[in-house]
Amino acid sequence: MLEEEYQPRRSLPAHLRPAPEPLPIFEYSIREAVPADLPHVREIYNHYVLNSMVTFDEKPTTLVAMQRKFARAQKAKMPFIVAVSPNNIILGYAFVAPWKEKAAYRFTVENSIYLGPASTGKGLGKALMQELLTRAKAAGAREVIAVIADKGAEASVAMHKNFGFKEIGHMGRVGFKFGRWLGTVLMQKSLK
DSSP, X not given: OOOOOOOOOXXXXXXXSOOOOOOOOOOOEEEXXXXXXXXXXXXXXXXXXXXXXXXXXXXXXXXXXXXXXXHHHHHTXXXXXXXXXXXXXXXXXXXXXXXXXXXXXXXXXXXXXXXOGGGTTSSHHHHHHHHHHHHHHHTTOOXXXXXXXSSSOHXXXXXXXXXXXXXXXXXXXXXXXXXXXXXXXXXXXXXX
C-alpha cells in the first residue's frame, strides 16, 4: 500500500477570489400590536407549542386565549409588540405581562419573545428584546423576569445573558412534555 503524497491546500489570494454573495436584506419594522395581529401571533406561538419544548403548553392556544394575554398586557399598560415585514407579515412578537397578580408585584413583569420559524437567526430576537426592554422601562416596569425552558432554549438563555439578565434560579423537572421531564431557568434584569 502506497502512502498518499501530501498535497498542500491551495487557495487564491483574497484579491483574486470572487466576491461573496451579499446577504439578503432582512427588512422589518417594530410596532405596537393591534387586535388584528393576534391570529398571526397565535400561529407563531402554536408552532412552538407543537414543535418544541420552549413552551410548556402541550395543546395549541386558541384565539380567545391569545386575546386574553393581549388584554392583560394592555390593562397593565405594558408593551405587546410585533415585528412586521414591509408587506405587513408578522415575523415575530414580544410582550411583557405582570409577573404575579398581587399588587406588590406591580413593577415586575415577565417577558416573552417568539419568532416565526423563517425569521430566526437574523437578529430579529435581539431587536425585539431591545425594543421591548425600552418600552417596558418607559411603561414603569422595574424588574423583568424570564422563565426559560432548560432544554432546547439555549439561544434564548444566551440572548438574555447578552442583555444583562442574571440567572437567579433553576427549577428542575417541573414540566413534562414530549415524554421528557423539563426544568426552567429563571433570569432577572433590573431596568432602573
